[in-house]
Amino acid sequence: MTSPDSDLPALWTHEPHTHLEFKPGAKVAAIDPDATPGFVGSKRDAPVLQAERNIRFAELQEMLYANSRAGDTRSLLLVLQGMDTAGKGGIVKHVVGAGNPQGIDYASFGKPTEEELAHHYLWRIRNALPAAGHIGVFDRSHYEDVLIVRVHDLVPPEVWGARYDEINAFEKELVEGGTKIVKVAMFVSLDEQKKRLAERLDRPDKYWKYNPADIDERLLWPKYQEAYQVMLDRTSTDYAPWHVIPCNRKWYSRLAILELLIEALKEFNLAWPPPDFDVKAEKKRLAKA
DSSP, rough: OOEEETTTEESSSSSSSSHHHHTTTOOOGGOOOOOOTBBBBGGGGGGHHHHHHHHHHHHHHHHHHHHHHTTTOOEEEEEEETTSSHHHHHHHHTGGGGGGGGGGGEOOOOOHHHHHSSOOHHHHTTTTTTOOOEEEEEEGGGGGGGTHHHTOHHHHHHHHEEEEEOOOHHHHHHTTTTTTEEEEEEEEEEHHHHHHHHHHHOOOGGGGGGOOOOHHHHTTTHHHHHHHHHHHHOOOHHHEEEEEESSSSHHHHHHHHHHHHHHHTTTTOOOOOOOOOHHHHHHHHHHHO
């Protein structure tokens, strides 16, 4: 399925970022959560393709980690931002989970603790940044402080209003320090969200994922649309652009984000680090041991 020249599956018309990167002027209200931008295959193709691309992702991830053992300080940060049931957990499990956990740093940002509230809102984010050679995953992120904070009026407008520029400066600092950032805004329709919430209520093994507050949040979707629109408009930059992911079809969102990660890792121009010892001499020593 993959073209050896481009290392891009033939089922994609172009590298996914060309289809998914947020474009100035695009409207959140116009996003079709059922869409599969740039993908010309179908759900039937997904299992085989994902298995194949998981292998490629795992190879590149291990290269990144191996190079850090040789002094490379670069890292990758995946930011997952979306409403409940958009599939963030599935990305962590089925996409990032294909890598070696030794080189994965996962952080989930819910309601701030008392300790976190005593610091600047970026304090807990900085504490969770990926180590050199690692892929960091933020399940929700610093963007909660311009989304839920705005929607629920948790701080005055002049406070959250200043955060867009602060976040841009923060992310520029990260990029200049060697951390590549892949930001994905995951969108699920209200109808599909309702189905997924109903499934959680029908399955005892899903009860733990259900939160009664999710129903209250659904009623605030117009406010969230507005907040997401401003977030995308104000914080999609050339060094850390947003990617808009339709998520009604889980198989598509997983393939799309997997491909974005592979693209980002390839931009590091990775290769296996050379040995810092004499291979032939070590083979001889091992043979005699």
